Amino acid sequence: MPFELSKEYFTQLEKAIEAQDEAFIQESMNELYPADIANVLYELDDDDARYILGLLDKETGAEVVSNLNAYWRADFLKDFDSAQIAQFINYIDSDDAADILNEQPGKVREEVIALLENREKARYIIDLLHYEEDTAGGLMAKELVKCNINWTVVQCVDEIRRQAEKVDRFNSVYVIDDQGILKGRVSLKKIVLSKANTRVSDIYDDDVVSVESHQLAEEVADIMQRYDLESIPVVNVRGKLLGRITIDDIVDVITEQADLDRQAMTGLSGDTEDDDTVLDSVKARLPWLTIGVAGSLIAARFMGLFENEIILAPALAFFVTLIGGTGGNVGIQSSSVILQSLANKSVLETSTVQRLIRVLLIGLLNGFVLSCIVFAFNIAFGTDLRLAMVVSVALISVVLVASFTGTVTPLILDKFGVNPAVASGPFITTANDILGIAVYFMTARLLL
Amino acid sequence: MPFELSKEYFTQLEKAIEAQDEAFIQESMNELYPADIANVLYELDDDDARYILGLLDKETGAEVVSNLNAYWRADFLKDFDSAQIAQFINYIDSDDAADILNEQPGKVREEVIALLENREKARYIIDLLHYEEDTAGGLMAKELVKCNINWTVVQCVDEIRRQAEKVDRFNSVYVIDDQGILKGRVSLKKIVLSKANTRVSDIYDDDVVSVESHQLAEEVADIMQRYDLESIPVVNVRGKLLGRITIDDIVDVITEQADLDRQAMTGLSGDTEDDDTVLDSVKARLPWLTIGVAGSLIAARFMGLFENEIILAPALAFFVTLIGGTGGNVGIQSSSVILQSLANKSVLETSTVQRLIRVLLIGLLNGFVLSCIVFAFNIAFGTDLRLAMVVSVALISVVLVASFTGTVTPLILDKFGVNPAVASGPFITTANDILGIAVYFMTARLLL
Structure with a gap:
């Protein structure tokens, strides 16, 4: 059964650590999966975490280390010497081992590799360190079971027996030819x-x-x-089998991407966590807020040009929020739809012109409905008729403009290789604020 | 190699359909995986898609159907009679079969089940239709390989042989006792x-x-x-083995959840796609926009109470966007961080009070920096000193208020079982707009 860490359990554990009650700790850790033990360690201070890790048998300890969150682990392992890290690495698959070493300084990396008893694993890791982290090469493990196309089933079973210790889970054996070229697989x-x-x-x-x-x-x-795959073989340009990627690593890729998109959309820089230090959080949030503030200050200067209009009709100022806010919301909605279709890559691209016509049509309808609502409200509350008209005309224009920019901005960013999710954030909101105010006061000058 | 649908290929295919060149179509479909054929069908009109599906062998056709997007498929299958649908279902795993039938009207569902040649599958499907769609029962397939704990390996292999046709991919056999209770697994x-x-x-x-x-x-x-699992067994409350869930279905769950969160954050209702009809898009977008507009109208009425202040100092109006916009941005950032920690469920919950203190501290620092920037700007551009002070004091207050609401709202929504991602959308932006304006004009009345 999956494990939930309770406050009671945790209090008990802390007491046991203080009393150095090794029997209790080992027994209670025996009931947990490595992923759960990792979660327990996060809640302890580093000394206690190191103490518990030391009480586990070597293999479990290694599995716990490979389950740790990368940021936490990089820091935690600083207090271990290279020989201790090498102990863990001996039990960890090459892909995770390479990740762990990539988090460490170059000196530690070299020392650990030199200290590995398993020389095959050392070669695997050295090979994997060459690949960029976010490529297939960076994700793959070298451990896999392969057989030659000319073998019989019994030779194949012998090979499985030889590899069984190294490769945990697999439901097929890759088939290669004498040159190591991937020919297929046998389940x-x-x-x-x-x-x-x-x-x-x-x-x-x-x-x-x-x-x-x-x-x-x-x-x-x-x-x-x-293709609903549980694992996929990785080859080089000549088709030679290099390694394999399992779906659990891909699930992590998908989850991370979703987190990054969400952060980009809400104007947070870098990888932000709830338990970052206060200063890290400030640093993650301030850049986008500053851009937003800068945009608003430009908008303020711009409104300064229309001071006379505001003196003539102070009520004009009341609707600045309406115009700016609606523009922002429409822009975000439009960009979100585009983001989704960029993420799911529809196979045959709708042409940009078709898409824009569609978006503007939707904007026209939405803008019309909203303008009517606002107009009715203004008349009901006795706003000056001409002002009510200005507001409604400006509103429909702003919805159109924001639909357009919300659609075009992510497409342009994507073309230039920038994560288009950024466009759903404060950037597009601010741009639409300024545009909205411009449209609003121009309309006012024309109509009043 | 994964397949990319090119415009050239598509033109060729359309010509072949028109000329009824069955040989070409069958040959070119043979080169594609079912998931790719599904992507081809989306781009064709329904008659052509049906024609191509009819040319495939039964098993491939069934796989294509089970790969189709649920919305598209529900509509597409309307033109098939129950006997044809039953033909497909015969080749489709029980979990996907139950999904497909769930998309159809009750009458079709009953007819198809009655028409199934494979009575075991019919029983499986009837059983699965009882479960809620978004539960383990609704996700599981009944097809799995199990063996009795008292058997020998050779009996187990016999069972695998018997089940091999029905169960596509598995890397372990579930072990049960005489009562069908899950005891474990053997790889x-x-x-x-x-x-x-x-x-x-x-x-x-x-x-x-x-x-x-x-x-x-x-x-x-x-x-x-x-736990990095590729499949997981599903049991009832007594521990009896009912079915299994494979990771490919879970990957879809994760992706859908990320999409839904993103849509909720950007104020889109329901499941929105880039190729919805214009009217559907309007319906998805209008509700949140209307809420935003309603909020802004309230803000407008509220500002009406401060008409005298605006007449005295029209420049006051220039900074409404700054105050409202920054409040909105800060609110979204704060709620995004909370969303992330709700999604990843840190094991030991930080207490709400601790969290709020942290958030307010971050808000204070951010607010202070932004206020200084704005103050410097205002002095540089000759804004009245007292007004500059009002703006900066209001700004720091708004950042604090928005940090607080952005943190608390998702926590409250989550407690009441509402998707907290909604809180990152127009709702929180609008709430912060109104709050921001309130704080701003109160400050103005106090200080001017």
Whole structure:
């Protein structure tokens, strides 16, 4: 059963740590999965966490380390010497091992690799360190089970036996030729059901989706999601089998991307967590707020040009929020729809012109309905008729302008390789604020 | 290799459809995976799509249908009679089959189930239709391979042989007792490596994470992600094995949740797609825009109370956007951070009071920096000193208020079971607009 950490459990554990009650700690950790132990460690101070980790058997300890959050781990491992880190790495798959070492300074990295007992793993890790983190090469593990296309099933089973310790979970064996080129795969199910002397070439499936090591993590995620894959082989440009990526790593890629998009949309820079220090939080939030403030100050200067209008009709000022706010909301909605279609990549791109016509049509309808509501309200509350007209005309114009910018901005950002989610944030809101005020006061000058 | 649909390919295909060139169509479809064929069908009109589907062999056709997007499929299948739908269902796993039938009217559902040749599948589907869509029961498939704990490995292999046709991909066999209670699992790897007369009870792993059928899809996603699982068994309250959920369905759950959050944050109702009709888009967008407009009209009435202040100092109006906009941005940032921690559920909850103190501290620092920037700007551009002071004091107050509401609103919504992502949308922006203006003009009345 999945484990929930309760306050009671935690108090008990802290007492046990203080009393150095090793029996209790080991027994209670035995009931937990490594991912849960990792969650327990986050709540302890570093000394206590190190103490508990030391009480676990080596393999469990290593699994806990590989389950830790990267930021927390980078810091936590600083207090371990290279030999201790190498102890963990011996039990960790090459992909996670490379990630852990990538978080450490170059000196530690070299020392740990030199200290590894398992020389094959050392070679794997050195190889993986070459790849960019957000590519297929950076995600893959070198551990996999492969067999030669000319083998029989019994040779294949022997190979599985040899590799079984190193490779945890797999439901198929990759098939390669003498040059190491990926030819296909044969499922464990087929191996179980085939006679010992059957040739692999007679039962293997030659239609296997693979990715090249340079492909981006997001592409890999798209492909695995589209074809419902649990793992995918990674090859080089010549088709040679290099490693494999399992779906659990891709789930993490998808979740991280969603988090980053959300942060970009709400104007937070970098990877922000609820438990960052106050100063880190200020640093993450201030840049976008400053841009927003700068935009509003420009808007304020701009309104200064219309001081006479405001003196003539102070009520004009009452609707500044209405115009700016609605523009902001419409802009965000439009960009959100575009973001979604950029994320899901519709196969045949609708042409930009078609899309804009559609968006402007939606804007026209929305703007019309909203203008009517506002007009009715203004008449009901005795606003001057001419002012009511100015507000409604400006509102419909602003909705149109914001629909346009909300649609175009993410498309342009995407074209220039910037995360288009940024466009849903304070940037587009501020742009629409300024545009809205411009439209509003121009209309006022024309009509009043 | 993953397939990209090009305009050229599509033109060729349309020509072939017109010429009824079945050989070309079948050959080109043979090169595609079902998920790709589904993408091709979306781009065709319904008659052409039906024509192509008819040319595929039955099994591929069924796989294409199960890959189709639910909304598109519900509509597309309306033109098929129940016997044709039953043909597809025969080849589709029970979980997807139940989803497809759930999209259809009750009459079609009953007819299709009655027409199924495979009576076991019919029973599976009837069983699955009872579960709520967003629970473990609604996600699970009944197809799985299980063996009795008292069996030997050779009996287990026989069972795999019997089930092999029905169950596509699995890397472990679930172990049950005579009452059908889940006892654990044994990996295919172990089966391959064990002697034929080994007892399952000697090699199985009794430590298996399972979920109960009533648990929510989101909980299942959390658990599978936490423990890096590729599939998870579903049991009833007594521990009886009911079915299993595979990670591909969970990946879809995660992606959908991220999309829904994003839409909620940007004030779109329901499931919005870029290619909805114009009217659907208007309906999805209008409700939140109207709420925003209503809020701004309240703000306008409120500002009406301060008409005298505006007549005395028209420049007061220039900074309404600054105050309202910054309040909105700060509110969204604060709620986004809370959203993230609600989504990732930190294990030991920080107490609400601690959190608020932290948030207010961040707000104070951000507000102070922004106020200084604005004050410097105002002095540089010759704004009246007292007005400059009003603006800066109001700004720092607004940042504090918005930090507070942005933090508290999602927490309250979450407590009442409303998707807290809604709070990042127009709702909180509008609330902060009104609050901001209130704070601003009160300050003005006090200080001017």
